[in-house]
Amino acid sequence: MPLLALGxxxxxxxxxxxxxxxTEEFCFPIHPRRALLFTWANEPDTRDTVxxxxxMAANMNRAVIGQADREWFHHPERRATRLGIDGLPSFECRxxxxxxxxxYGTEAAxxxxxxFDATKCINEMIEHRAKGKMRVARVTLQD
Numbered sequence: 001m002p003l004l005a006l007g008x009x010x011x012x013x014x015x016x017x018x019x020x021x022x023t024e025e026f027c028f029p030i031h032p033r034r035a036l037l038f039t040w041a042n043e044p045d046t047r048d049t050v051x052x053x054x055x056m057a058a059n060m061n062r063a064v065i066g067q068a069d070r071e072w073f074h075h076p077e078r079r080a081t082r083l084g085i086d087g088l089p090s091f092e093c094r095x096x097x098x099x100x101x102x103x104y105g106t107e108a109a110x111x112x113x114x115x116f117d118a119t120k121c122i123n124e125m126i127e128h129r130a131k132g133k134m135r136v137a138r139v140t141l142q143d
Contacts, residue, residue, distance in 0.1 A: 001025045001063075001095045003106045009092040021119055024109045025097045029064055039097040040112035041104050050100055063093045 001024045002010050002017065026038040035052075097104045109115060 001027070001093065003109060004095065006105065009094050021115065021122070024095050024106055027060055027063065027096060029060055035060055037096055037100070039101065039104060040109040040115040041097065041101050042113050043101075052096075053099075056096055056099065059093050059096060066093070 003022055003024050004010055024039070028036045028038075030036055034049075095105070
């Protein structure tokens, strides 16, 4: 999800137009009822799961379908939820982190220490032409 002003929606793209650092969040569906949401929020991550809504599922499905290279699939016994009560067209999405995290949005993402650290790490790799090397991110979980 690219950095967006409050109330804006984004057309779904497989890769952010302005690169990975110009994003507010990344969302990865991993199961019909589970997804991972990565944000730039500075708070420690928790092991707790959060219940979503029908509109959140529809939003995520629009993103997955919009990013499909050729085809998308779903369980034959379930209808793929694409349109929520939010009324967005089937090719637009809104950030989910804003609905789940208090005070999170584009401004918080831009000012995030995590985003700053990621930018610094990427710039160092570019400057040193670190080919064939990979950096592992540290995730701090709250107990």
